[in-house]
Amino acid sequence: MPLPNFLIIGVQKAGSTSVYEYLKQHPQVYVSPRKETEFFSRDLSQIPEKKTTPGGRRRILTLEDYQSLFANVTDELAIGEASPNYMMAYRKAIPNIQKYVPDARLIAILRNPVERAYSDYLMHVRDAIGSPKSLGEQVKTKAESSHMLLKGRYYEQLSHYVDAFGWPQIKVFLYDDLRRDSTQMMREIYQFIGVERDFTADTQKRFQTAEVPKNQAVNRLLRTKNPIRSAVAGALRQVLPESVRQQLRLRLIAANSQDKSSQSLPEEDRQLLFDYYREDMLKLQDLIGRDLSNWLSDPAKR
Known part of the structure; x- marks a missing residue:
């Protein structure tokens, strides 16, 4: 059974969902029907007993689970x-990628x-995932343990991939490339993975566009398990089928949502994040050979 010959390894909140959807359109490309399998980031020597995620999706825990995602491959390159x-x-x-693919x-x-971290923060707010501290507070109190912050330490992470696999096997793009000319970026990706370069995907639609709740208390009632939601769901269960109940809940969530532009990153937090990432950005610029001056523009001097 086939295994992947290409992987999108990073990063969250940088357009990977859009690229994943555009890749699906190419007739010579097969992508896993499930995004974010996280298979290679697990300890594959141990299989946890729990088979589902909190959202109810089956976890991809074994090589057989992973291979099953590619069972429908036909003649894709x-x-x-x-x-x-x-x-x-x-x-x-x-080490897992080196072993299996x-x-x-x-x-x-x-x-x-800085923008990636803020988008990640807003996602946690939107999905009512815990009660995240402001990004400024995270920099001050938990910088070395916050996944929200650590995901943006690109040089530290990417340099290990370069050491392990070498540049011919790695291609780096910027989210700015996707926004500026998504068609050209996809053509470069097609060329890199060895399929027809001149195929033109429909890249007009952007996926995973960020929204934030108008009222966080209402958002938590709609998105988390709580006595009020359970009571209402119990009453509605007697008169409405599950599909209708879910549609109603999604409409209520949509009514309580607004574009993320309504909620800007405080300038103090932006400066703290910039200072936190500055050294890593400078090293990354040299590593990938790209001009990151727009990232390196000090907020205090704008």
Whole structure:
């Protein structure tokens, strides 16, 4: 059974979902029907007993689970998947990739780490995941343990991939490339993974566009398990089928949502994040040979 010959290894909140969807359109490309398998970032010597994620999705825990994602491959030339946490999880992911798909082409899409962190923060707010501290507070109190912050330390992570696989096997893009000319970026990706370069995907649609709740208390009622939601669901269960109940809930969530532009990153937090990432950005600029001056523009001097 085939395994991938290319992987999107990073990073979250940098357009990987859009690229994943555009890759699906190419007739010579097969991508896993499931994004973010996280297979190679696991300890593959141990199989946890729990088989589902909190959202109810079956976890990809064994090689057989992983291979099953590619069971429908026919004559496609490029076979891949996208798990943008592989970059941050390089300590586990690199040896696993070397063992199972050592020749796979590796694609990283990087975004200004300050903007990436804020987008990640807003996602946690939107999905009512815990009660995240402000990014400024995270820099001050938990910089070395916050996944939200650590995901943006690109040089530290990518340099390990370069050492392990070499540049011919790795291609780095910027989120800025996707926004500026998505068609050209996809053509470069097609060429890198060995399929017809001149295929033109429909890149007009952007996926995973960020929204934030108008009222966080209402958002938590709609998105988390709580006595009020359970009571309402119990009452509605008597008169409405599950599909209608879910549609109603999604409409209520949509009514309580607004574009993320309504919520800007405080300037103090932006400066703290810039200072936190500055050295890593300078090293990354040299590593990938790209001009990152727009990332390196000090907020205090704008």
